[in-house]
Amino acid sequence: MSTRTASVLYDVPGPRARRRYLVAGVIGTLGIAALLWWVVATLADQGQFDASLWDAFQYTAVQQRILDGVLATLETFALAAAGSLVLGSLLAVGRLSDHRPVRAVCTVVVQFFRAMPLVIMIFALYQAVFTAKPMWGLVIGLVLYNGAVQAEIIRSGINAVPRGQAEAAHALGLRKTQVMSLVLVPQAVRTMLPAIIGQLVVTLKDTSLGYIITYSELLYVGKLIASNSDGYPYIPVVLVITPIYIVMCLALGGLARWIESRGRRGATRRGAAAA
Amino acid sequence: MGIPFEDGNFSLFVRGFLGTIELSALSALFALLLGFMLAAFRVSPVPVLRGFGTAWVTIFRNTPLTLMFFAVTFVLPRLDVHISSFTAAVAALSIYTGSFVCEVLRAGINTVPLGQAEAARSLGMGFGQTLGLVVLPQAARAVLAPMGSVFIALPRNSAIGGAFNVFELFSVQKTLTEKGYAIFAIFFWVALAYLVISFAVGAVFSALERRTAVAR
Amino acid sequence: MKARRTVAAALSVLALTAVAACGKDGTPNSDTNKGGSAAPQLPTYQVNADAKLDGSPVWTKAKAAGKLRIGAKSDQPFLGFEDVQTGKRNGFDIEIAKMVAADLGFSPDQIQFTTINSSARETSIAGDQIDYYVGTYSINDNRKKQIDFAGPYYIAGQSLLVNKDNTAITDAKSTEGKAVCTVTGSTSVDNIKTYNAKVTTFDSYSLCVEKLLTKEVDAVTTDDAILKGYAAKNQGKLKVVGEPFSKERYGIGLKKGDAVLQKAINDALKKHEDNGDWKKAYDATLGLSGSAAPAVPELDPTTAS
Numbered sequence: 112m113s114t115r116t117a118s119v120l121y122d123v124p125g126p127r128a129r130r131r132y133l134v135a136g137v138i139g140t141l142g143i144a145a146l147l148w149w150v151v152a153t154l155a156d157q158g159q160f161d162a163s164l165w166d167a168f169q170y171t172a173v174q175q176r177i178l179d180g181v182l183a184t185l186e187t188f189a190l191a192a193a194g195s196l197v198l199g200s201l202l203a204v205g206r207l208s209d210h211r212p213v214r215a216v217c218t219v220v221v222q223f224f225r226a227m228p229l230v231i232m233i234f235a236l237y238q239a240v241f242t243a244k245p246m247w248g249l250v251i252g253l254v255l256y257n258g259a260v261q262a263e264i265i266r267s268g269i270n271a272v273p274r275g276q277a278e279a280a281h282a283l284g285l286r287k288t289q290v291m292s293l294v295l296v297p298q299a300v301r302t303m304l305p306a307i308i309g310q311l312v313v314t315l316k317d318t319s320l321g322y323i324i325t326y327s328e329l330l331y332v333g334k335l336i337a338s339n340s341d342g343y344p345y346i347p348v349v350l351v352i353t354p355i356y357i358v359m360c361l362a363l364g365g366l367a368r369w370i371e372s373r374g375r376r377g378a379t380r381r382g383a384a385a386a
Numbered sequence: 387m388g389i390p391f392e393d394g395n396f397s398l399f400v401r402g403f404l405g406t407i408e409l410s411a412l413s414a415l416f417a418l419l420l421g422f423m424l425a426a427f428r429v430s431p432v433p434v435l436r437g438f439g440t441a442w443v444t445i446f447r448n449t450p451l452t453l454m455f456f457a458v459t460f461v462l463p464r465l466d467v468h469i470s471s472f473t474a475a476v477a478a479l480s481i482y483t484g485s486f487v488c489e490v491l492r493a494g495i496n497t498v499p500l501g502q503a504e505a506a507r508s509l510g511m512g513f514g515q516t517l518g519l520v521v522l523p524q525a526a527r528a529v530l531a532p533m534g535s536v537f538i539a540l541p542r543n544s545a546i547g548g549a550f551n552v553f554e555l556f557s558v559q560k561t562l563t564e565k566g567y568a569i570f571a572i573f574f575w576v577a578l579a580y581l582v583i584s585f586a587v588g589a590v591f592s593a594l595e596r597r598t599a600v601a602r
Numbered sequence: 603m604k605a606r607r608t609v610a611a612a613l614s615v616l617a618l619t620a621v622a623a624c625g626k627d628g629t630p631n632s633d634t635n636k637g638g639s640a641a642p643q644l645p646t647y648q649v650n651a652d653a654k655l656d657g658s659p660v661w662t663k664a665k666a667a668g669k670l671r672i673g674a675k676s677d678q679p680f681l682g683f684e685d686v687q688t689g690k691r692n693g694f695d696i697e698i699a700k701m702v703a704a705d706l707g708f709s710p711d712q713i714q715f716t717t718i719n720s721s722a723r724e725t726s727i728a729g730d731q732i733d734y735y736v737g738t739y740s741i742n743d744n745r746k747k748q749i750d751f752a753g754p755y756y757i758a759g760q761s762l763l764v765n766k767d768n769t770a771i772t773d774a775k776s777t778e779g780k781a782v783c784t785v786t787g788s789t790s791v792d793n794i795k796t797y798n799a800k801v802t803t804f805d806s807y808s809l810c811v812e813k814l815l816t817k818e819v820d821a822v823t824t825d826d827a828i829l830k831g832y833a834a835k836n837q838g839k840l841k842v843v844g845e846p847f848s849k850e851r852y853g854i855g856l857k858k859g860d861a862v863l864q865k866a867i868n869d870a871l872k873k874h875e876d877n878g879d880w881k882k883a884y885d886a887t888l889g890l891s892g893s894a895a896p897a898v899p900e901l902d903p904t905t906a907s
Contacts, residue, residue, distance in 0.1 A: 124431065128512075132432050139434045153465045172689040226538075226584040227577055228545035230556055235573040238563050242722040243673065243731030312448070319450035323549045323805075325719055330453050337460070338677050338808035339686045345460045345812065353449055353457070360448035460809070463816030471802070551802050564721055564787050566744075 159346045167340035168351065180332030181355060187249055187318045187328060192311050194254035199261025203299075204291055206266055217262075224259035229317055232256065237324040245326035249318065257314045264306045268299030308367035312360050319356070329355060389567050389575055402558035403579055409475055409554055410541040410583070416480035417540070421487025428492055431513055439488070446485040452546055454478040459550045475547035479540065486536050494529035495521055527598050534591030541583045555579055642885040647700060647874070653707030658862035661706060664733050670708040672699045673726055673735035673855075676717040677808035680831035680888045682737045684717070691715055694827075695852075697883035698755055698871075699736040702854065705870035719805050721787025724748045727855050734867065735855035738828055740789050741902065750860065751853035752867035754899045755880070758825035759846020760793055763832060765814065766841055771821050773844035780820040783810035790824045793848050799823075807832070815839065825850045827888060834891030851899065868901055 124132055154160060167173050205217030224232075233252035241248035272295050280290040300307065321328040327335070329352055337348040390399045427439030446454075458474045469477070498521050506520040548556025555576050562572045655661040664670045674695060675682035682695040696715075703713050718726050723739060726732050727749045738758070741751045762782075764771050771777055777799040784790040786803045795801060802819050804810055810822045811832050822829065826846055833840045854867055874880050875898045884895045 128431075135430075135432045136434045139432055139438065143434070143438050150465075157464060157466065159464070167687065170687040173686050176686060176689065223577075223581070226542070226581050228542040228556070228580055230545040230548070231559060231573065231576055231580070234556070234559060234563075235569050238722060238725055239569040240729065241731075242718060242726030242729060243671065243716050316448070316450040319452040320546070322452050322456070323546075325717055325722070325805075327717075330450065330456060334456065334809075335676065335684065336686050338806070338812065339684060343812060343815065346464055349453070349457045349461050353445075353453060356450055356453060357445060357448040361444070364448070460812055463813070463818050468816075468818060549805070551804060560721065560786060566748075 154346065157346075161342075164342045164344045165347050166342075167336055167344055168347065173336060173340075176332050176336065177329070177351070177355075180327060180329035180352075181359075183246070183321075183326070183332075184315075184318050184328040184359075187246060187253070187321065187326075188315045190250045191253035191257060191314050191318070194250065195257035195261050195310075195314060196307070198254055198258030199265050200296060200300075202258060202262035203265035203269060204296070206262065207269060207291075209287070221259045221262050224255045225263070227256060229253070229256050229320055230323060233320055233324055241324075245321060245324040248324055249321045249326050249328075252320075253314055253317060257310060257317075260310050260313075261307060264303050264310060265296070265299055268303035268306075269295050271302060272298045305367050305371050308363060308370070312363050312367075315360060315363060316356070389562065389571055395562065398558055398561065399575070399579070401553060402555040402576075405552065405554035405557070406541055406544055406579075406583065409472070409479070409544045409547055409552060412476050413479035413483060413544065414537055414540055416476065417483035417487050417536075420480055420484030421491060424484060424488035425491035425495070426517065428488065429495060429517070443485045443488055446481055447489070449482075451478065451482050451543055452549075454482055455546055455550045471547075471551040475544070475550060475552045479544055479547070482543070483536060483540055487533070490529055490532045490536060491522075491525065493532070494525035497528040498524045530591060530595045530598065534588065534595075537591070538584050538587045541587065542580065545580075642882065642889060644697065644886045645701075645879045645882040647704035647879065649704045649709045650707050653705060653866075655706070655862050655866050658860050658866070660730075660733050660857050660860050660863050661866070665707065669712050669714050670703050670706065671714050671716060671732045672703065673718040673723065673732040673737065674699060674715050675737040675806075677806050678738065678828050678831055679835040680891050681828060683831075692887065693831075694756070694884060694887040695736045695738065697887060698854070698880075699734075701874045701879055701883070702734075702736075702867050702870045705873065706866060719787065720785050721805065723787070723855060727857055730857070733856070734863075738825060738850075739853055739855050740825075740850040741853040742789065745855070748858060749855050750858050750864050751855060751902075752864050753853035753871060754851035754902055755854070755871050755875075756827065756852040757896065757899045758827040758850045758852060760790055760823060760848040760850060761826040761829055761842055761846050762844050763811070763814065763822040763829040763840055763842055764820065765817065766839055768820065768843075771843060774823075774847045777821060777823070781818070782821045782823050783813050783819040784823050785810065788824060789848070789850065794823050811836070811840075827852075830891040830893055831888065851902070853902075872901060 158164070168177075202217050202221050205213050206221065208214050208217070229252055232255060233248055236248035236251055237245055276294055276298065277290055280294040285293065318328055319330040322330040322334065325331065333348040333352045337343060337345040390396050424439050424443060427435040428443070430436060430439075455475065455478045458478045459471070462469065462474065495517075502520055502524060503516055506516040511519070544554060545556040548554050548560065559572055559576045563569055674691065676684040676691070678693065678695075681693040682691070683693045684691050699715075700710060700713065703710075716726075716732055718732070718735065718737070723735055723737075724745055727735055734752075739751075741754055745751075760774075762771060762774065762777065771780060774794070774797050777794065777797050780799055781802055782794055782799040783802040783804065784794060785807055786805055791801065791803065799821075802810070802813065804813070807822065807824060807828055810819070813819045814822050815836065822832075826842060829842045833842050854871075856863055856867065871880075874883075880898060881895055889895060
């Protein structure tokens with residue numbers, strides 16, 4: 112991935128350069144090793160590797176809680192992802208509408224919700240309506256914000272569809288709605304899929320805002336385990352839940368790349384660009 | 387509806403507004419520095435540094451910001467690192483945003499025509515000169531728009547700091563909510579403040595884009 | 603690409619090993635069996651199956667649904683605590699909630715506890731999200747504008763929790779300029795601000811205590827009942843200091859205007875206070891933190907509208 116671009120920036124190293132790189136490599140390795148060593152040593156110093164601190168994770172009830180947290184995170188994500196894609200498509204189509212008022216309304220909605228911090232929205236929804244059902248506050252907030260972002264992605268995708276497509280569809284006698292829903296949006300979604308999934312990764316990460324409004328998703332569960340277990344295993348908890356999040360996000364990102372590679376199998380104009 | 391103009395709330399709003407700006411500005415600075423360093427690592431000829439940069443970016447781009455706030459706030463003290471809540475917030479935001487800055491820069495470097503780097507090298511420039519004098523200045527143009535969205539997102543993300551004992555606009559929202567004002571009226575005013583900030587950052591970037599625009 | 607895949611693989615293995623460790627079934631937390639077999643036992647409450655609260659919309663709806671939604675705290679040891687290793691809730695507030703529920707005709711398995719932060723209590727009651735709230739909830743006039751209270755069932759006073767070796771803070775006055783942590787949306791915030799302390803706020807006391815244990819703050823302030831629980835949980839590390847400098851009357855929060863329910867809860871509290879359940883519940887929960895049971899508070903005529 113990066114090697115090709117990188118190799119353009121420097122020559123095949125000669126002997127002196129090789130020595131320089133070796134020195135830099137050694138220094139870098141030492142620096143990184145020192146950093147890692149400091150982290151591990153400090154952790155050990157503070158007794159963070161004591162079995163007693165990791166004890167909590169051996170209980171089935173605790174493991175179940177973590178699993179429930181993961182499931183709650185995924186459930187919220189699924190609802191928010193579906194909702195934001197539907198809303199995003201509607202807003203994108205609305206922004207391209209022939210009717211000026213529709214365009215104006217959709218533009219205002221998109222611009223407003225894109226500029227809003229999610230926390231602020233989720234918190235307001237939670238305090239006003241969903242104090243005991245925080246999940247819905249979280250989902251609605253996520254749908255509004257991510258819907259607005261997805262709308263922009265889909266809209267740029269629609270604009271990127273060659274004009275002949277729409278013209279041909281009109282020539283076949285399809286109505287405006289049909290042209291949009293049968294011809295333009297599907298193609299736009301296909302070309303924009305990497306960006307759409309990129310935004311879905313953001314959606315997945317943002318579910319952790321549930322922590323702020325007491326929704327027991329993964330991070331909140333982690334906090335509860337840390338604050339309610341003997342010895343307060345804050346560090347073990349972070350060391351356990353961070354990889355879970357990273358794996359979930361990477362899995363989504365991997366899905367994006369896989370889909371992209373499948374889409375590329377057709378006749379594409381990009382193969383030669385980087386050679 | 388005129389919450390900021392009642393009961394001396396105005397100073398509260400101003401403090402929150404300044405808090406958000408201060409937090410965002412400092413984090414932006416550090417994120418930029420970190421991003422440049424990581425990007426240089428990731429395109430460098432030294433494999434160890436490349437690997438480190440890649441691992442770093444992979445980890446921090448796929449970790450939720452809230453979790454990073456949580457980690458910095460409650461994990462560091464357990465490692466005997468004692469920093470103020472504000473410093474912690476700046477650290478969390480910078481590390482998170484820095485990874486995104488790095489990726490934007492890397493993508494920007496990829497947009498510079500290969501001939502440019504080759505020409506620079508044929509003049510005898512080394513890696514540092516090629517990157518610093520030829521490639522990055524040209525990448526800047528392609529980088530501005532995505533960089534703009536990263537830095538418009540930064541003040542939005544900084545709101546999470548309010549949940550971790552930093553006084554900014556989200557804290558203002560919480561404080562006023564507790565005082566019992568209408569929740570959506572508070573939201574309206576806080577939202578307005580964020581719109582102003584977003585708009586300002588956006589304006590700065592579009593001005594920059596206009597200045598660096600080149601007729602192609 | 604390859605590097606990424608390796609990283610992903612390595613991480614998934616890590617996560618799997620973390621989650622798939624062999625499971626131990628929950629044994630109760632250390633505090634609940636501190637006294638061995640001689641430890642005070644929790645009372646059991648007789649469910650009043652023929653309870654009928656005609657004229658209470660909240661009760662009628664809960665009865666029809668077959669479940670009672672009670673708001674509580676989850677991280678206050680001996681008061682409202684969720685034992686993550688067993689997944690069960692325990693503590694004095696939880697017992698109060700259960701004894702009242704029994705008199706209203708709900709068995710323990712019909713109770714659904716929801717954790718609600720201090721700052722969201724009024725909205726969740728006023729918005730019909732829960733049927734009543736039991737969780738160190740101080741009765742005050744400002745809150746009475748939005749909800750009604752039953753009780754009080756316990757009287758606490760704001761106090762200070764400090765590290766064992768701290769001699770600088772002895773009472774509220776000595777917190778001037780010191781970093782003091784408390785919770786957003788509690789009465790403690792305004793009280794401590796009058797002493798010019800540097801106030802740090804989080805949304806739960808457990809996070810404040812964490813900050814105290816790592817010496818990021820000098821003291822945690824809130825009601826002594828809550829602080830005693832934390833002190834007992836961290837034996838030998840923390841201590842409660844100073845005379846209480848406020849009077850916090852813990853009540854049960856319920857929907858404004860539901861006088862029938864309010865009366866029923868007050869009656870239930872009175873009954874269990876008189877028959878000794880209250881004292882038993884206290885001894886088996888807060889009593890474990892080492893302080894003897896205070897006098898049972900008189901019910902407040904203003905809550906019995």
